[in-house]
Amino acid sequence: MSPTRAAGLVIFRKYNQGVQFLLLQTSYGQHHWTPPKGHVDPGESDWVTALRETKEEAGLSEEDLEIYKDVSKTLHYDVKGKPKDVVYWLAKLRNPELEVKLSYEHQDLKWLPLKQAQEVSGFEDMKKLLAEFNEKADKL
Template identity: 50%
Template sequence: MTLRACGLIIFRRLNVGEASKSEAIEFLLLQASYGQHHWTPPKGHVDLGEDDLQTALRETEEEAGLKSKDFNVLEGYRKELKYNVKNVPKTVIYWLAELKDNNLEIKLSNEHQKFLWLNVAEACKLAYHQGLQEALREAHQFICTKTIENK
């Protein structure tokens, strides 16, 4: 048996200086209200009859209150992580999604007790699993590369 979960790495862009026209990228992490209170992007187990992306969208709405109309899923980024949970193999698949409106309210489910918007370095410090740290760094690089390509 392999556990399977899917989620979205949600990010937002902040203008940090008019003079420099630079922007900062921040990632949304949720702190679990159980166990070791780990930090992850919104994610959850695949329900019967769902495909992976449907799961990611549903879990994001359930855990953070963000509906699919609130963000854009970026093409070209899909990260699959594999690790063990209590000696059971687990696969977690993430897509990357950009928030459309930075003022949207995050509405946590009872599965989480706190959320933070963090730059990539801060997010990696809170992310427990090395695979998630790598996914966040790769996502940041992907965003920066796409931004340069679009200029």
């Protein structure tokens, strides 16, 4: 069985001399916290999906972001017993004061430094991804 594919952006901003990550809380299921992401539609590339989902879920367009195409990671896990692959790219919010506009799919958002973002995300693979991306973001 081939995995379900999804794609998204791990968005950060430089704020008060530190890196903060954007996490969105789902309005369905267990209300988990995640970067903007979504399923790849038939005929759509991972990249196009990441941009589309970020616009739909957070109201942020490609122009609002500085996206680092060379900084990406794919997470592999099971959802309800079925394999899923999610590719994320690192992206910096150009204007750290820009308002995020949630879609109906999410009920809350937080800008968090690494340790808090890791705690809220809850999943070990996401914690590792955030740590890796934080190291890169710190230098950008």
